[in-house]
Amino acid sequence: MQEKPKIVVARTRRTEAPAKTFVFTAAMVPASGVLADYRQKAWQTFNRLSLPSMTEEAWRRTDLRELPADTVHLPIDGAFRDLAPVPADLLKPLTADKHGGQVVLLPGGAKPYLSPGLINKGVIFTDLHTAERENPELVARMTGQTVSPEEGKFAALAGALSQNGVVLYIPKGVTVEQPLNSLLWGPGVDLAYLSHILVWVDEGASVTYVHEAASPDENGPALHAGIVEIKVSDNASLRFVELQSWGRHIWNFSHERVSVGRDGNLDWIFGAIGSRLTKNFSELNLVGEGATGRMSGFYFTDGYQHLDHDTQQNHLAPHTTSDLLFKGALKGHSRSVWQGMIYVAVGAAKTDGYQANRNLVLSPNARADSIPGLEILADDVRCSHGATVGKLEQEPLFYLKSRGIPEKEAERLLVEGFFDPIMQRIPYEGVRARFQQAIHEKTATQ
Amino acid sequence: MSELVIKNLHVSIENKEILKGVDLAVKQGEIHAIMGPNGTGKSTLAFTLMGHPSYMVTGGEIWFRGKNLLELATDERSRLGLFLAFQYPVAIPGVTVANFLRSAVNSRRRLVTPEDKGMPILEFRKMLKEKMELLKMDSAFAGRYLNDGFSGGEKKRTEILQMATLKPEIAILDETDSGLDIDALRIVAESVNVLSGPELGVLVITHYQRLLNYIKPQFVHIMLGGKIVESGGPDLALQLEERGYDWVREKYEETPA
Numbered sequence: 158m159q160e161k162p163k164i165v166v167a168r169t170r171r172t173e174a175p176a177k178t179f180v181f182t183a184a185m186v187p188a189s190g191v192l193a194d195y196r197q198k199a200w201q202t203f204n205r206l207s208l209p210s211m212t213e214e215a216w217r218r219t220d221l222r223e224l225p226a227d228t229v230h231l232p233i234d235g236a237f238r239d240l241a242p243v244p245a246d247l248l249k250p251l252t253a254d255k256h257g258g259q260v261v262l263l264p265g266g267a268k269p270y271l272s273p274g275l276i277n278k279g280v281i282f283t284d285l286h287t288a289e290r291e292n293p294e295l296v297a298r299m300t301g302q303t304v305s306p307e308e309g310k311f312a313a314l315a316g317a318l319s320q321n322g323v324v325l326y327i328p329k330g331v332t333v334e335q336p337l338n339s340l341l342w343g344p345g346v347d348l349a350y351l352s353h354i355l356v357w358v359d360e361g362a363s364v365t366y367v368h369e370a371a372s373p374d375e376n377g378p379a380l381h382a383g384i385v386e387i388k389v390s391d392n393a394s395l396r397f398v399e400l401q402s403w404g405r406h407i408w409n410f411s412h413e414r415v416s417v418g419r420d421g422n423l424d425w426i427f428g429a430i431g432s433r434l435t436k437n438f439s440e441l442n443l444v445g446e447g448a449t450g451r452m453s454g455f456y457f458t459d460g461y462q463h464l465d466h467d468t469q470q471n472h473l474a475p476h477t478t479s480d481l482l483f484k485g486a487l488k489g490h491s492r493s494v495w496q497g498m499i500y501v502a503v504g505a506a507k508t509d510g511y512q513a514n515r516n517l518v519l520s521p522n523a524r525a526d527s528i529p530g531l532e533i534l535a536d537d538v539r540c541s542h543g544a545t546v547g548k549l550e551q552e553p554l555f556y557l558k559s560r561g562i563p564e565k566e567a568e569r570l571l572v573e574g575f576f577d578p579i580m581q582r583i584p585y586e587g588v589r590a591r592f593q594q595a596i597h598e599k600t601a602t603q
Numbered sequence: 604m605s606e607l608v609i610k611n612l613h614v615s616i617e618n619k620e621i622l623k624g625v626d627l628a629v630k631q632g633e634i635h636a637i638m639g640p641n642g643t644g645k646s647t648l649a650f651t652l653m654g655h656p657s658y659m660v661t662g663g664e665i666w667f668r669g670k671n672l673l674e675l676a677t678d679e680r681s682r683l684g685l686f687l688a689f690q691y692p693v694a695i696p697g698v699t700v701a702n703f704l705r706s707a708v709n710s711r712r713r714l715v716t717p718e719d720k721g722m723p724i725l726e727f728r729k730m731l732k733e734k735m736e737l738l739k740m741d742s743a744f745a746g747r748y749l750n751d752g753f754s755g756g757e758k759k760r761t762e763i764l765q766m767a768t769l770k771p772e773i774a775i776l777d778e779t780d781s782g783l784d785i786d787a788l789r790i791v792a793e794s795v796n797v798l799s800g801p802e803l804g805v806l807v808i809t810h811y812q813r814l815l816n817y818i819k820p821q822f823v824h825i826m827l828g829g830k831i832v833e834s835g836g837p838d839l840a841l842q843l844e845e846r847g848y849d850w851v852r853e854k855y856e857e858t859p860a
Contacts, residue, residue: 556693559653560707560765561681570706574697
């Protein structure tokens with residue numbers, strides 16, 4: 158009898174560097190103002206929670222071991238004066254000819270503007286600090302309305318120390334025609350950008366809001382952690398365009414949740430082309446009967462980018478409708494993760510939920526993970542999902558080239574064709590043009 | 604005058620030799636037909652001329668407009684004036700006929716002027732509309748996704764529309780009649796006839812004679828076992844119609860299948 162070869166595995170200790178720790182201190186937590194208590198509690202939560210590790214389901218595919226926690230600091234007041242200025246292109250309106258208001262968040266500062274017409278209508282649209290001073294009750298009411306610092310280390314960090322943020326309130330019945338825009342501009346290295354966005358579209362009101370986070374590419378790391386809390390009240394309507402154009406050095410984390418009331422409507426558009434690493438939690442809570450929400454995501458990664466989007470569509474009332482489509486293309490050594498869940502609560506009958514994620518992997522070294530999920534606790538519902546990861550096919554490419562279209566351009570046409578279903582869902586030419594531009598730039602590089 | 608010259612062409616796919624020494628010359632203004640039973644290498648010849656990556660040229664030469672085609676990429680061959688109407692046009696969802704054709708037209712303009720910004724959109728629309736009217740096509744076609752959900756006839760007409768727009772000097776029509784009913788066949792053939800003339804050389808690849816009732820070739824070649832075994836005038840096609848391929852097989856196949 159032949160003896161089985163014995164395999165000896167040397168017990169090598171995994172040389173894991175000790176988890177780096179953040180250098181923030183209790184003294185940095187603003188002690189006064191209407192949010193003092195909230196921040197103090199968030200700070201305690203931040204200290205209590207450890208950095209997420211890959212043993213946690215939500216973080217299984219996103220590795221934070223190289224997170225530069227110990228080197229990032231809060232920007233000092235007026236830091237923007239010594240850093241790269243905002244490119245004029247980022248201030249142009251994308252969804253109409255003209256903005257009704259614009260809030261620019263800078264490192265250590267903010268520049269809010271709202272048209273007099275909208276001020277007269279009672280609209281509030283400004284940066285967080287200004288709102289804390291001028292509208293403390295509203296800010297107190299909106300903070301924690303949909304996201305809790307308890308949700309994770311980064312939510313707690315943003316809750317405790319957010320230096321910057323946006324507060325948007327549309328009073329009952331007010332229809333805002335001109336879109337509102339905010340830009341979080343985050344140049345520089347070794348900085349921690351912590352932002353907190355609060356939106357409340359009150360009963361019967363409606364608005365289009367575009368928020369972009371952006372920075373130039375820099376040599377050296379930086380971090381962004383943010384909270385986005387949005388409430389769309391009964392019969393209200395929000396079109397929310399969220400663009401992530403961070404430089405390739407940014408470690409980006411966000412916790413975002415929108416709750417939609419009875420017969421309310423949300424159209425949520427995501428575009429993600431930047432950052433070194435992103436972990437984003439985006440949740441839709443349909444809390445009122447007849448509420449509807451649509452989520453449309455565009456992402457395109459290259460180099461060593463890693464984008465991880467965690468989406469959740471929660472049907473918490475009957476007759477609610479959700480429709481999610483995320484489409485992404487990947488190049489280089491980049492990686493994307495999409496993990497989606499449709500949850501239908503007990504009693505949420507006659508709901509209609511849909512989710513689909515489609516990925517186009519353009520390089521043999523890129524990888525896309527697509528993980529749909531359904532959890533249905535009600536009867537009489539319609540829920541379905543789809544997830545695909547594919548490559549560019551040779552025959553279409555040959556067909557295009559046989560008409561004289563050079564290889565790169567043929568590839569780009571096919572990528573554009575792939576993204577077309579997302580473009581069809583975006584009613585704003587400016588936003589589509591931005592995505593087209595990203596496709597052009599990313600397909601042109603090797 | 605442009606000429607496509609094929610000399611002793613040998614082609615393999617996955618190490619199996621399909622073309623075993625093809626010789627053929629097609630001049631601008633001429634109409635040639637290659638006929639032959641299925642599996643004799645007709646489509647292989649078409650794909651090889653266009654540079655499909657799955658077809659490996661193991662011997663011989665292809666010259667077009669004085670250039671060695673085998674040294675040129677597929678897109679370069681197209682811009683040089685070669686066109687292949689596919690037997691099975693590929694569906695490209697999300698890319699409209701107009702958008703696709705505009706890219707193709709602009710890539711030709713850039714060949715002449717590298718910094719060309721592309722044909723202005725209005726000029727392009729007007730040109731495309733004219734071509735569609737010439738081929739009696741509904742202008743709504745321009746906005747549809749390329750070949751996506753097209754009927755067999757619509758696909759083939761779209762191939763001819765591409766040909767009309769790109770104005771090749773030599774066009775290869777690979778089994779353009781396959782999958783078409785008699786009405787669709789007539790429409791497609793008439794479209795080809797609208798475009799043919801002294802500027803266009805056509806190589807019609809077909810299994811059946813019926814297409815040649817509409818597109819009249821001056822030269823007919825019979826392909827068998829990876830070679831052109833007979834060449835002649837239009838009467839050769841009629842002979843095939845009457846007698847089938849068996850006599851050709853008997854005459855040339857050493858080991859019948």
